[in-house]
Amino acid sequence: MMNIPQHTGSKNRKFNDYSFYEKSSNYYLLPFKFHRLPIDKEVIVNEFGDFLIVPTGTVARIVSREILTDDPADVELVRDLISNFFISETPIPSLLDILSTRYRTKKSFLDHFTSLHIFVISLRCEHTCHYCQVSRVTSDKGKYDMSRFHIDKGIEMMMKSPSPHITMEFQGGEALLAFENIVYAVEKAKKAAMQQGKTITFVICTNLALVTDEILDFCHEYKILISTSIDGPAFIHNKNRHKANANSYQLAVEGITNCRNKLGAEHVSALLTTSAISLEHPTEIVDEYVKLGFNNIFLRPISPYGFALKSETKNKYETTRFVEFYKTALDHIIQLNLDGYFIREDYATILLKKMLTPFPVGYVDLQSPAGMLTNVIVFNYDGDIYVSDEARMLAEMGDFTFKVGTLGETGYQDVFYGEKASVLSEAMANESLAGCSECAYQAYCGADPVFNYATQGDIYGYRPSSSFCQRNMSIITHLITLMDSNPRIEKIFRSWITGKN
Numbered sequence: 001m002m003n004i005p006q007h008t009g010s011k012n013r014k015f016n017d018y019s020f021y022e023k024s025s026n027y028y029l030l031p032f033k034f035h036r037l038p039i040d041k042e043v044i045v046n047e048f049g050d051f052l053i054v055p056t057g058t059v060a061r062i063v064s065r066e067i068l069t070d071d072p073a074d075v076e077l078v079r080d081l082i083s084n085f086f087i088s089e090t091p092i093p094s095l096l097d098i099l100s101t102r103y104r105t106k107k108s109f110l111d112h113f114t115s116l117h118i119f120v121i122s123l124r125c126e127h128t129c130h131y132c133q134v135s136r137v138t139s140d141k142g143k144y145d146m147s148r149f150h151i152d153k154g155i156e157m158m159m160k161s162p163s164p165h166i167t168m169e170f171q172g173g174e175a176l177l178a179f180e181n182i183v184y185a186v187e188k189a190k191k192a193a194m195q196q197g198k199t200i201t202f203v204i205c206t207n208l209a210l211v212t213d214e215i216l217d218f219c220h221e222y223k224i225l226i227s228t229s230i231d232g233p234a235f236i237h238n239k240n241r242h243k244a245n246a247n248s249y250q251l252a253v254e255g256i257t258n259c260r261n262k263l264g265a266e267h268v269s270a271l272l273t274t275s276a277i278s279l280e281h282p283t284e285i286v287d288e289y290v291k292l293g294f295n296n297i298f299l300r301p302i303s304p305y306g307f308a309l310k311s312e313t314k315n316k317y318e319t320t321r322f323v324e325f326y327k328t329a330l331d332h333i334i335q336l337n338l339d340g341y342f343i344r345e346d347y348a349t350i351l352l353k354k355m356l357t358p359f360p361v362g363y364v365d366l367q368s369p370a371g372m373l374t375n376v377i378v379f380n381y382d383g384d385i386y387v388s389d390e391a392r393m394l395a396e397m398g399d400f401t402f403k404v405g406t407l408g409e410t411g412y413q414d415v416f417y418g419e420k421a422s423v424l425s426e427a428m429a430n431e432s433l434a435g436c437s438e439c440a441y442q443a444y445c446g447a448d449p450v451f452n453y454a455t456q457g458d459i460y461g462y463r464p465s466s467s468f469c470q471r472n473m474s475i476i477t478h479l480i481t482l483m484d485s486n487p488r489i490e491k492i493f494r495s496w497i498t499g500k501n
């Protein structure tokens, strides 16, 4: 019979005497964290993101050594705990090498350092979207287009990345207003990549209003991916994305059809920007994506850059509304899948990949260490360099905190390993952030110093009132609860990861 250590029963929060922890049992604890679910269960999560859903009170039994490895009632639980590395039968697990390999694999998105290089090729735009802080309706190319000098210097810096796989993404304003500079940049970068033995992927982010056959021919030749925006049905899209004397929705839909015909459907994707009006129409937005033939939709959260900046109450309110919107839309998406139409929600898929597979996920907003600098860098139209796209949006609002250099003036080392990078790196790992360090969802979540700074005034942030935390905690809890509620939903979630029905 196992010797079961008894808890002292003390109600205070002090550590027990050493003898309490020394008490023998026939298992040893490995590092894990837990979270109480709203269904009288709790989820325990290990360092690599493996999780088990167990009845409430199980964690207390595990840590108090009350689980009996020879009790038939606990046999299944003990087997799960050992095989998923929550407890070990030896002080040092015999499969320690496997554990370290798994941890390395989860963090292997860091192996090649920065891959995504965003070139803000022009700040000019012919739309006046109400949520956009960066567009300039102007024909002053000299002032708001990236110069050839800065394009050259950006390509030089991009080629210094250790990554063998580079992505060069053109953003605006409306990137196609500077199409002749995109042609120049693509041809030059392609040559440079070939000389350096790197593969390079090009992406143009565009509202598609200006797309022509000539542009599509060029995109076809260089296998350029098109990322556009669809905010929902026409009544939402046109309200969000105003274009003088034109129907923005119609132009986007026609553009998507032309791109699909010329480039292939897999070369065209659409992104949703959730605005206040979107929050009232979750199912209509999903149905619009289905109507347009998409098999994925990215329910992106509201950006705090602008309307809710540094307003804690408003942030919390908006986040609560967003989570409700997200859950309703997700329910609808799941039902569509149950009815036989494959459509995946991208934010959930990123989280589910972290939860259900051993593989790394390189999505910059949910990474620890954070994706800024390690995964993405932004070259602005005026040559300024920022750690992320959100950092450059802050700069457009007059805050240059996250500017790390200027093309043609600042060297690679100073940008990626300089003083600012060093200060930022202290807040880039959620493993060492207060609140996150004990959070069960740490392996799924990320760190975002720019978001913390923009919404709470410092790069470390404060989790109890963080809308980033509120959103991720709610969504992750919801996904776990859904999987526990119905095995068919877990099957659908797994199909989103593999992309197969």
Ligand code: SF4
Binding pocket: 430, 435, 436, 437, 439, 440, 441, 442, 445, 446, 463, 468, 469, 470, 472, 473
């Ligand atoms: S931000 Fe919140 S949900 Fe994410 S790891 Fe930190 S405490 Fe957990």
